[in-house]
Amino acid sequence: MTCHYCTYPESVNPEEKEDGQLFILDITAFLSLYVPCQTDMVENTVSYAKIIKTARRAFLSGKFDLLEKAAQTVADAVLNEFSEIKALKITVKKPQAPIKADFDYVAVEIERNRNGVAV
Numbered sequence: 001m002t003c004h005y006c007t008y009p010e011s012v013n014p015e016e017k018e019d020g021q022l023f024i025l026d027i028t029a030f031l032s033l034y035v036p037c038q039t040d041m042v043e044n045t046v047s048y049a050k051i052i053k054t055a056r057r058a059f060l061s062g063k064f065d066l067l068e069k070a071a072q073t074v075a076d077a078v079l080n081e082f083s084e085i086k087a088l089k090i091t092v093k094k095p096q097a098p099i100k101a102d103f104d105y106v107a108v109e110i111e112r113n114r115n116g117v118a119v
Contacts, residue, residue, distance in 0.1 A: 024093040024105065025055055025074065029085045046082050054081045055090075067092045067108035075112040087113040 029051060036045035058077030064070040071090045078088055088111070095105040 021094065021096050023059070023070075024091075024095065025059060026089075026091040026093065027051060027055055027074070027078070028089040029078070029082075030087040030089075031082075031084045032086075046084050051078055051082065051085075054078050067094060067106075068110070071108050071110045072112075075110060079112065079114060087111065 029046065031046060033045065036042075054077050055074045058074045059070060061077075062069075062073060064073070071092045074092075075088050075090050078090075079085060089109065090112070091107050091109040093105040093107040097103070097106045099106065
């Protein structure tokens with residue numbers, strides 16, 4: 001799943017908490033796709049719409065100062081919700097970070113498996 005957009009008042013900086021800002025969640029889920037590739041039936045896989053719904057709910061559930069904590073919260077929620085997913089890569093991008101430089105975004109990327117360990 002790529003580019004799930006959320007506006008959220010997250011940051012260490014007070015002005016960003018007040019106004020809110022844009023975040024982009026990139027989610028890569030690792031699971032077996034053998035059966036859905038054979039059957040072409042959505043019930044044999046994990047729906048990306050359901051993953052995004054879970055990720056969005058988790059992302060908006062708390063007040064995070066750090067992108068790292070937001071990414072971990074999303075990873076925990078998705079892994080708890082979908083037992084078929086063996087591992088995840090979550091990237092939280094912040095395209096409007098208050099940095100005086102030319103950049104596309106700043107980001108944090110984490111990889112987690114079912115043991116909570118970096119993959």
